[in-house]
Structures are given as C-alpha cells and as structure tokens.
Amino acid sequence: MVSTQKKADKTYKVIGTRPVRPDGVDKVTGRAKYGADIQLPGMLFGRVLRSPHAHAIIKKIDTSKALALPGVKSVITHKDLPTAADAALNLGETTDNLKWISDKVLAAEDALFHGQALAAVAAVDKHIAEDALALIDVEYEILEPVLSVHTAMDKKTPSIHDNMKTVDMIARFQVGEISETQINNVASILDLELGDLDAGFKEADIIIEREFETGTYHQGYIESHNGTAQWNENDEVTVWLSTQGAFNARDQLAALLQVPMSKIKVIPMEIGGGFGGKIPMYMEPLAAIMSKQTGKPVKMHMQRDEVLLATGPTSATYIKVKVGAKNDGTIVAADAYLAYEAGAYPGSPVSGGGVSMFMPYAIPNVRALCLDVIVNKTKTAAYRAPGVPAAAFAIESIIDELAEKLEIDPIAIRMHNAAEEGTRRHDGVLAPSMAVKELLEEAQATEHWNAELSDPSIGRGIAIGAWGNGGMESSASASINSDGTINLNTGSVDIGGQRASLAMQLAETLGVEYDSIKPQVVDTDSIGYTAVSAGSRTTFATGIAVIEVGNKIKKQIINRVATFWEIDANALKYNDDGSVSSPDKIINFKEIAAMLPNTGGRIQASIDIQATTHVPTIACHIVDVKVDEETGKVDILRSTALQDVGKAIHPAYVEGQTQGGILQGIGMALYEEYYYDDKGILKNASLLDYRMPTSYDVPFTEIILVEKPNPGHPFGVKGVGEVPIVPPLAAVANAIYDAVGVRPNILPVNPRRLSVLLKEKNNK
Amino acid sequence: MSKKIVISTDLNGDITEFIADERDSLLDALRERIGLTGVKEGCNNGNCGACAVLLDGILVNSCCVMAAEVDGGSVTTVEGIALENELHPVQQAFLNEAALQCGICTPGFLVAAKALLDTNPEPTEEEIRFWLAGNLCRCTGYDKIITAVQEASKSMQKK
Ligand code: FES
Ligand code: FES
Numbered sequence: 001m002v003s004t005q006k007k008a009d010k011t012y013k014v015i016g017t018r019p020v021r022p023d024g025v026d027k028v029t030g031r032a033k034y035g036a037d038i039q040l041p042g043m044l045f046g047r048v049l050r051s052p053h054a055h056a057i058i059k060k061i062d063t064s065k066a067l068a069l070p071g072v073k074s075v076i077t078h079k080d081l082p083t084a085a086d087a088a089l090n091l092g093e094t095t096d097n098l099k100w101i102s103d104k105v106l107a108a109e110d111a112l113f114h115g116q117a118l119a120a121v122a123a124v125d126k127h128i129a130e131d132a133l134a135l136i137d138v139e140y141e142i143l144e145p146v147l148s149v150h151t152a153m154d155k156k157t158p159s160i161h162d163n164m165k166t167v168d169m170i171a172r173f174q175v176g177e178i179s180e181t182q183i184n185n186v187a188s189i190l191d192l193e194l195g196d197l198d199a200g201f202k203e204a205d206i207i208i209e210r211e212f213e214t215g216t217y218h219q220g221y222i223e224s225h226n227g228t229a230q231w232n233e234n235d236e237v238t239v240w241l242s243t244q245g246a247f248n249a250r251d252q253l254a255a256l257l258q259v260p261m262s263k264i265k266v267i268p269m270e271i272g273g274g275f276g277g278k279i280p281m282y283m284e285p286l287a288a289i290m291s292k293q294t295g296k297p298v299k300m301h302m303q304r305d306e307v308l309l310a311t312g313p314t315s316a317t318y319i320k321v322k323v324g325a326k327n328d329g330t331i332v333a334a335d336a337y338l339a340y341e342a343g344a345y346p347g348s349p350v351s352g353g354g355v356s357m358f359m360p361y362a363i364p365n366v367r368a369l370c371l372d373v374i375v376n377k378t379k380t381a382a383y384r385a386p387g388v389p390a391a392a393f394a395i396e397s398i399i400d401e402l403a404e405k406l407e408i409d410p411i412a413i414r415m416h417n418a419a420e421e422g423t424r425r426h427d428g429v430l431a432p433s434m435a436v437k438e439l440l441e442e443a444q445a446t447e448h449w450n451a452e453l454s455d456p457s458i459g460r461g462i463a464i465g466a467w468g469n470g471g472m473e474s475s476a477s478a479s480i481n482s483d484g485t486i487n488l489n490t491g492s493v494d495i496g497g498q499r500a501s502l503a504m505q506l507a508e509t510l511g512v513e514y515d516s517i518k519p520q521v522v523d524t525d526s527i528g529y530t531a532v533s534a535g536s537r538t539t540f541a542t543g544i545a546v547i548e549v550g551n552k553i554k555k556q557i558i559n560r561v562a563t564f565w566e567i568d569a570n571a572l573k574y575n576d577d578g579s580v581s582s583p584d585k586i587i588n589f590k591e592i593a594a595m596l597p598n599t600g601g602r603i604q605a606s607i608d609i610q611a612t613t614h615v616p617t618i619a620c621h622i623v624d625v626k627v628d629e630e631t632g633k634v635d636i637l638r639s640t641a642l643q644d645v646g647k648a649i650h651p652a653y654v655e656g657q658t659q660g661g662i663l664q665g666i667g668m669a670l671y672e673e674y675y676y677d678d679k680g681i682l683k684n685a686s687l688l689d690y691r692m693p694t695s696y697d698v699p700f701t702e703i704i705l706v707e708k709p710n711p712g713h714p715f716g717v718k719g720v721g722e723v724p725i726v727p728p729l730a731a732v733a734n735a736i737y738d739a740v741g742v743r744p745n746i747l748p749v750n751p752r753r754l755s756v757l758l759k760e761k762n763n764k
Numbered sequence: 765m766s767k768k769i770v771i772s773t774d775l776n777g778d779i780t781e782f783i784a785d786e787r788d789s790l791l792d793a794l795r796e797r798i799g800l801t802g803v804k805e806g807c808n809n810g811n812c813g814a815c816a817v818l819l820d821g822i823l824v825n826s827c828c829v830m831a832a833e834v835d836g837g838s839v840t841t842v843e844g845i846a847l848e849n850e851l852h853p854v855q856q857a858f859l860n861e862a863a864l865q866c867g868i869c870t871p872g873f874l875v876a877a878k879a880l881l882d883t884n885p886e887p888t889e890e891e892i893r894f895w896l897a898g899n900l901c902r903c904t905g906y907d908k909i910i911t912a913v914q915e916a917s918k919s920m921q922k923k
Contacts, residue, residue, distance in 0.1 A: 018862065020859045020860065021859075021862070023867075024858075024859045024864070025851070025859070027864055027867035027870055028842075028851065028855040028858050028859060028864070028867075028870060028874060029802065029842065029843065029846060029851070029855065030800070030801070030802015030803070030841065030842035030843045030871045031802065031843075032867060033801070034801075034804070034868060036795075036801075036805065037795075037801035039796075039799060039801075125785065126792070126796075127766055127785055127787045127788075219902070220900075220902045221866070221868075221902055222804070222806040222812055222814055222866075222868045222869045222900055222901065222902055223804070223806065223866070223868040224805070224806070270866075270867065270868075271866060272804070272806075272866050272867070272868025272869075273865075273866040273868060273902050273903055274866075275902070301805070303808055304806070304807040304808060304809060304811075304812075495865070495866055496865035496866055496903060497862070497865060650862075652861070652862035652908070653862055653865070655862075655907075655908070656862055656865055656903070656904050656905070656907075656908055657865070658905075659904060659905030659906075659907045659908070660865065660902070660903045660904050660905040661905075662905055663905035663906070664902070686807065686809055686811060687806070687807045687809065687811035687812050687900065688809070688810075688811045692900055692902065694896075694897040694898075694900065694906075695892075695893045695896045695897055695899075695901075695906040695909065695910060696893045696894050696896075696897035697897075698905070698906070700907050700910070701905060701907060
C-alpha cells in the first residue's frame, strides 16, 4: 500500500513523525482499563428492561416479583428519576432537552420506540439481574407506530409528542422561535437561502432533479456502552464510564440526577470507539440512582442488541435535490429538501447535511430546507460528520450525472465550480481557505484515476465532500519534573491516538523529546472544562491548549533563568532544542529542570481556551467496483482517499482515521442498514445481521494527505476524523453507474436493491 | 439461584482454580471472576472476535464457550501472549504500525493473528484478510492491522 503526503513547507522535529503512542503497550497487553473493566468491592450488576413495542402507552409496571427475587437489590422505573425540566441542554455536537433525555433514559408515560428503557434492575450478579427482568410485568396499550418521514409529516398522522410545535432553527444547533410553518411531527426547520433560485434556474441549460434515500446506520463501535456509579452517603457521586466527553457526561448527569456538578466526579476510562455515539447518557444515570438506593457501586454494560436498539444511530433520510447548470458546467442554482428522521425525540443532524452538502462549491443561488422529523425509532445521535454523508451522496450523484450529460470530466466539473476563499455560502458564512482545487488536482494526478479499467464490468467513481470541523473549549496543564520529564494532563478522551498527537505538539513547542512527555487523560475533578472528543476537534483545539501551556512554560523558564543568571529576561532566547541562551551562556532543558527546585520551585502551567479558528476540510474518494450483474453484488477492487488535513501531526494516525472513515462510508454505501418491520420492530439487532465490513470485504485504501495549513492553528492543524466518511457513498454509487449504467438512489445498494435496478434497466 | 462450580484450567501457563456460575461463559469467567479484563466483550454473540482466546491451542470466541468447558484444558488470553519481558512480535508490530486506534478490538486481533502465524508463518494478504474476517474493527479500516500482521510475520522469520 502506498501512502503519500504532500507536505506543508515548514519542517518540524517531532511533528510529522510516527512515534509509538504512549498508551500503546497497555493496549496491546490487555492492561488498559476500558469502562466495562472496572471492578469494585461489593459491586452490583444492572440490567435494563426494554419495550418490545415501537409505540405504546405504559399502563402499569409491576416490579414486585422482580424485587422479591433473592439477590435483587433494586428495581427502578421512571418515577425514581428526579422530575426533569422541559429545557434545552447543549451537548457539544447536538442539542437536546432534559425532559426528553430523561424520558429516553427511562420511559415516563409512553414507549416511543422498540427498545426504549422501561425499568432497571441491580442484583448481585448479572444472571440474577437478567432473571429479574423476566419478572417485571408491564401492561401496554399498543399504538400504531410512525415509521417514515413521509407518514410522520402526513396531516392524518397523529402527533407523536402532543405538545410539540415546529420551531425555526437559526443556524446549526441554534434554536429560534416557534415557526410560522407548522408541519406534523416536524420538530424544527432550518431554511437556508442565498441568491435568487428562480432567476438561477432560468439561466440553466440543463436541470436535473432527483430523489435519494439512505438507511439508518449505526456507528458500530466495538465497545458497548457502559457505566459504573458509586453514590456516597454525602451525596457525592463517582462515575466510571466510556464517554467521548467526561465533562459533558458530568453535566448531563448533574441535570438528570439534580446533583451539583462539583459533587459528580466522572472518571473517563479508555473508550472503545464512539464516532459521535458516545455522547448521550443512557444507563449511567440508572446506575447512579440504583447505587443511591443500595449504597453499593452498580455497574451496567449494554448487550449488543441493546446498543443497536436503543442508542443513537444516524438518521435515515429522504433528500430531494434539483440542480441547474449551464452547458459549460457552471452550476447556477441548487435547491435541496432534506427530511431526516430524528427518532422518537427531536435532534437529527439534518442541518449539518444541509449546510455541508454545498460547502465545496461556489453556487450563486442555493436553498437547503432542512426538516427534523419525529418517528417511532430510537433517538438518533451524532455519527462522524453528522448528517453529511447522506446529503453528499445526493449532491455528488447529481454532479456526476451533470458531468456525464454535459460530457465534462467529473473532476473538471467539480474544479470549475469549486468554492474559494471568500465564496459566500448559503448559511451566510464567507468560506475560509479550503483545499478543494488542490485536492482535485491531486486526484487528477493519481495513478489510480489514470489507470485503464481492465474489464467492462468494472466501474470507477469519484466524489468529494466537506466537513466544517469543531472548535470549543479545552483545558490542559503541564508540570516539569526535576529530571526534565514532563507530565501533561488534559481532559480530552483519547479515542484514537490523541495522547500521542498532544504530547507531540507540546514536545515541538518546548523543543524536548517526545518520550520525555507523559500525557494523561484525567477526571473532571482534576482539570478545567474540556468539551467532547468529537467534531474532529481534539488534536486541533486541545492541541492549541497544549501549545499555549508550552508557551507559558517557556516564559516562566526564561524568567527563572534570568533571575538565576541575574540578567534581563529580554537578553535571553528560548532555543528550538529546549535550551536557553544569553549572548555568552547556554543552559539545556535538563539542567534548567534540575535547578528549578532550588531557585523558586518547579514550574507548572495550565490554561483553558475556547477555539474558534477551525476551518472546514475536504476529502475525496476514488473507487473501482466490480458488479456481478446476475446477483447485484458489488466488490470494491481499488480505493484511494485524498484528504486535506492542514497539518498531519502523527501521519500514521491520520491515515488510520481516513481509512476507518472510508470503510464506514463503504459500509453505508453497500452493506449496513437497520431493518424495521411494519410494527417498528428492529429485526437485525446483532452484529451478524447488521452487516459491517470485515477485512475480507475490501482492499487497502491508498492515502494521499494534502497539507494546506490552517492559519488558525500554530502548526496548521485542521482536523481529520470526520470528513473521510463523507465521499464514499457517492463515489461507490458513481462507480456502480460507470460499471452497469444504473444510478443507485437508495443506499445501501445491497444485491437486492441493485438487482431491482438492473432488472428495470434490462426491461427498458 | 444457579449453581456455582469449581473449575481448574491451565491459564496463560499456570494452573488456575476458580469458582464460576454454571451459567458463566468463559468470557464472563475470565473478566468478572478472574479479572483478566484484557479479553473484551463486543457482542457476546460470536460475531465480533473481541473476546478471542486460544482454547487448547485453538482460536475460539470465549463468549461462545461455557466456563465449565475449560475444566482440565488450557486457555491463552492476550495477557498470556507476550514473551518474558518482551512483547510478542505481533504486539510490537501493532505498536509500530499504529494498527490500533481505540484499541478495544486489539486483544482479539492479537490472539487471532498469533494463532494464524503459529500455523501459517508466512500468510498471504488474502489469507490474513480471510483469517481475520471473524474480528471486527470499526476504527482502522483494517489496513494497518493487515500491514502489522505482515510485519510480524517478517520479523518472526528473521528470528
Ligand atoms: S464478544 Fe465474543 S465474539 Fe463478540
Ligand atoms: S481500533 Fe477501535 S475497533 Fe479496532
């Protein structure tokens, strides 16, 4: 496999190298402690009873038999939760409402999706807890479930939430007033418009309008959700869990449990994948309440079917897009209608889709109407570039068709319409510097794009996509030991090598060896507020915090050496190798560290920042597929991913993020999907039937990293985690068209769906 | 209430006796009764390979084996694959190649890869991909895992 890096100009000592990650040995020996690995004396095991119906009124829950089972210590239902206020809560990548979170944690009056939690049990071992679930009697009045955005919005369909009004969104995450447009079961509307659509379409020589659908996809992290809680007699609560954000978890718990934030200590354990899905709370608050009731620590660990049933996958979507272009390929107008399933409570990432889908392009007249639609399915959560893969599938399929109809090369048409710095976007923002053209030029030059196709059943597709990335709050602290080693603490959960990327940035800043820095992720009592490891923000934003800490330390060192040498600090220079020199003297980092204890004490620094200088990144995927026309099976033969990363701090982990994102995108294109029956029952809640790609399904993905530095980060970092998942859906669909001449408009395009399309084509 | 049973097995080279519930899977027993939490639970259903161990030298998903079945047998977990004071070449290769991101799948992959290299020291890419298809990784896209196993194979040949 080849991996190429188109380097940014500046050279560094540590940045851009590929050291072994600090937590590596623990993770290859099985010593690293993940959330479910916690063991405490006297610990109880909790389990959750879930609704077998997608929509039902809960008439009665009788827990008496379960409570009577020897070994059972606690059984709780919604009435054991504190009353939750009907108020908004900011969760980093998405917003939520406390009453809804509370109802999702344990259903109140009704069950709104298959798998919704109804009651929880804590017992001395997990077999007994499981036995107890079978002893809980629930009486339901079963209602008709609402299972698609179209049915949900139909006037004849009853509202799932009686009092819910459609609200206007002002921007992504920003809820406005109650809307003039009231649509049944639509929680919110975001209507973004730029220019004059009618005038734009009048200028067009060609107009293409298409409808698209995508299925419900799960993040598919291999570690199930888990949480262990100890509620002390003084009402202090300690929670060990796998989360993308310890502070976010703490604040949700504080609100749900109605305990002051300072009294909750969240200890983030190692996390076995998240992709956006490990931000909401599920059974962690139940563990806390049952610990309060029993005085013992309670551990909960979801079974895999519970993860698929009742955590937050991404939205199934319906998207209609109309694009008008001139004969020379200039896109003059684009109109998109996006309806995303939120699940049973508001909060789909539809606005992410509506904002990002046009981001790579400069289109003068654009509209994106985004609807957040309630259905009787599990509440969706963020999943890697939330909302964007489906929307990019739509626009990139249409651009491919435009290129074909206008007989323009697919790269050339994208190049022709590429957004530039200063392009006005339909969300009102002026586009910052992006690398659309640079990336397309690199794509054009790849061996892959120029290679001959060996067989007519093989097709090649290309697509691009953008993601805005995230900033938000981060804290860091570092202290220098007398032997010259450094302890670095942050609150950013290490979900894929961030200890390494943060230690590298501090090493580069201070001019010290990477190995001399020991980075650690600490609990919420031990560091300032730090937002979630999500939004591709950690290496970028916590990176800025770490660099700032380094700069503070440098300043203190200069002052200390100045005092020690009795010389003016301005006469001193902090050198690239960590030494400090005056015109006639030099002292190296180790010597400085050694003198600190006796010249005023050791040095430590801490900082909290709010990063706002994040910029979007662009990704591109080129893929060759072979289609078996008889069965409709698609094989991936070759795959190349290009990505603008700003600056790759640890290129191996950047490549890994890209390869992982590409494969999740391929899963969305070809394999993965939730199957609900007409009663809203999820029929494939296992990793056998929810079919994620295996190592045998795919070839290597060649990686080309393009480095166009972000001026808003000292080393140029943009963020890498999310954008690679965006282009593969359309790239695969476009490759299928190239191979067999049918355009998949519903994903995943599994053998069944593709066979139907092929049959239609052959009958024509 | 279910019954408790006493089980004796060779665990990572040492005879180990432990008490388990008769309903415990080997995975339950290793993690909850013995504390070998390097063995991971991803699905509890035989579909992800995170719980892979060697049972009498054969690669199995420990969530699909009852604890009682290992009485008198031998079990190797990720905690037992390192050589004395030195990582197993496949562990070292995973570190060098950045073949783990979150790391939750890693113990299962390491045990499976070791089992492969024990019987087939120079596997082809196709053979590695086929053998590891029972282990799911959601972070890496598998690329660097395959490369790491190739590197481990090479470094074991040199020894
Ligand atoms: S936990 Fe055993 S195969 Fe997944
Ligand atoms: S590294 Fe996360 S699942 Fe493999």
